[in-house]
Amino acid sequence: MLSLIIAVLVVAITILLLRVYSILPNDTRPSRPHSPKECSIAIFLGSGGHTTEALTLVSALDFSRYTPRIYIVSEGDSLSAQKAAALEAQKSSSNKRNYTILTVSRARRVHQSLITTLPTAIISFLTCVDHITMEPLLSRGNFRPFADVLILNGPGTCLVLCAAVYVNRFFGLPSPRLVYIESFARVKSLSLSGRLLRPLVDRFVVQWPELLKQGGRGEYRGWLV
Amino acid sequence: MHILTGQHLGTRPPKVAGITALGKADHSLCMLAFTTVGSTKFDALVQAVLSKPVLTALRLQGYTTLVVQSGNSVVDAGASTTTNAEDMTKVQKDGVEIEIWKFKPSLETEYDRADLVISHAGSGTILEVLRLGKWLIVVPNPTLLDNHQEDLASSLNTLGHLKACTVDDLPQTIEDFDPSAIEPFPPFDGGKFSRLLEEEMGFL
Structure with missing residues (x-):
């Protein structure tokens, strides 16, 4: 009986891992073919310098093409939400509000111990799955992904967002493209989020060429901010 | 790479005309230096800019006013200080008028009015100050654990956009500061992203 359970478990885990392997980004796969003129975009604002850089990137975009926009902020980070609203007020020509600010709970609070991080991270993951997987799934009509593309630049909570996107991919549901932009502040070593997300995102971009010297995925296009 | 030399930067310090061909400041000028540590705690930098060697170096370069935004750092400006209701301390030392603020409502106004910014090596501050076309000396905080700030400061120093130094080298760096050797920082190019x-997304 025990050996049967073990065998079933081994088979299940193998299938699971094969599935995850099959959905990892494949650099030979072409970019998303896109016909419509518009595309929805979600941007994670990781507070402080991360928020400043993310909003600088967004400020470069054509808002009539990238619409609607979803700004994801961590719980309690009202400053990032204010900055996003200020950018929208400054850039949007029409009075029509074409953006939303979405709050997710933090994966880890500053100085939180590793043991208590686990439940906090799980709660954070569940709120992300709720927004990225469940809401589109339960909405009437066709399943439309939460956004067509999700921009990440760290820190912590963006790992959880990425994990939630992988839930969609695991079940074959439409999911946003994942674009990670490493901070301008990272010259010689990747951030922890960068190192962890490098194999998982569809596009991994750094802003200093030294970061690609040791090989591995990624591209350098000069300074983006 | 992407260094656009000779690019117009818009807002060079207005007193740039007072700089002689050698790049040394004209001593009759009343230039303003601004020091910021953002919201960080960087006692060593705040102490250093209030020290005699730094103030003397500033005075020598034509700086008569120093504004300090000290954040959460401990400040010891000496005896003859006056603190007003807004938590601003004013002191006159070694020929330099010093204003010390814990937090300033708008740092951008201060950057704008300054000829030289001396700051911690936070990437946000660096980008903002260089994009305003201001002269910048950064001092990475050596007490930070994961000190990637130092990498950024030294790389931008190598490219010539700013000067990076330690707290101890600050007086010498101010004395040797040569604006004509500063490489203009490329303006923001949103087209790349x-x-x-x-x-x-398949639009191209």
Whole structure:
């Protein structure tokens, strides 16, 4: 009986891992073919310098093409939400509000111990799955992904967002493209989020060429901010 | 790479005309230096800019006013200080008028009015100050654990956009500061990210 359970478990885990392997980004796969003129975009604002850089990137975009926009902020980070609203007020020509600010709970609070991080991270993951997987799934009509593309630049909570996107991919549901932009502040070593997300995102971009010297995925296009 | 030399930067310090061909400041000028540590705690930098060697170096270069935004750092400005209701301390020392603020409502106004910014090596501050076309000396905080600030400061120093130094070298760095040797910082080019995303989303 025990050996049967073990065998079933081994088979299940193998299938699971094969599935995850099959959905990892494949650099030979072409970019998303896109016909419509518009595309929805979600941007994670990781507070402080991360928020400043993310909003600088967004400020470069054509808002009539990238619409609607979803700004994801961590719980309690009202400053990032204010900055996003200020950018929208400054850039949007029409009075029509074409953006939303979405709050997710933090994966880890500053100085939180590793043991208590686990439940906090799980709660954070569940709120992300709720927004990225469940809401589109339960909405009437066709399943439309939460956004067509999700921009990440760290820190912590963006790992959880990425994990939630992988839930969609695991079940074959439409999911946003994942674009990670490493901070301008990272010259010689990747951030922890960068190192962890490098194999998982569809596009991994750094802003200093030294970061690609040791090989591995990624591209350098000069300074983006 | 992407260094656009000779690019117009818009807002060079207005007193740039007072700099002689050698790049040394004209001593009759009343230039303003601004020191910021943002919201960080960087006692050593705040102490250093209030020290005699730094103030003497500043005075020598034509700086008569120093504004300090000290954040959460401990400040010891000496005896003859006056603190007003807004938590601003004023002191006159070694020929320099010093204003010390814990937090300033708008740092951008201060950057604008300054000829030289002396700051911690936070990437946000660096980008903002260099984009305003201001002279910048950064001092990475050596007490930070994961000190990637130092990498950024030294790389930008190598490219000539700013001067990076330690707290101890600050007086000498101010004395040797040569604005004509500073490489203009390229302006923000939003087209790079925009093209990247258009490729990714199949618009191109």
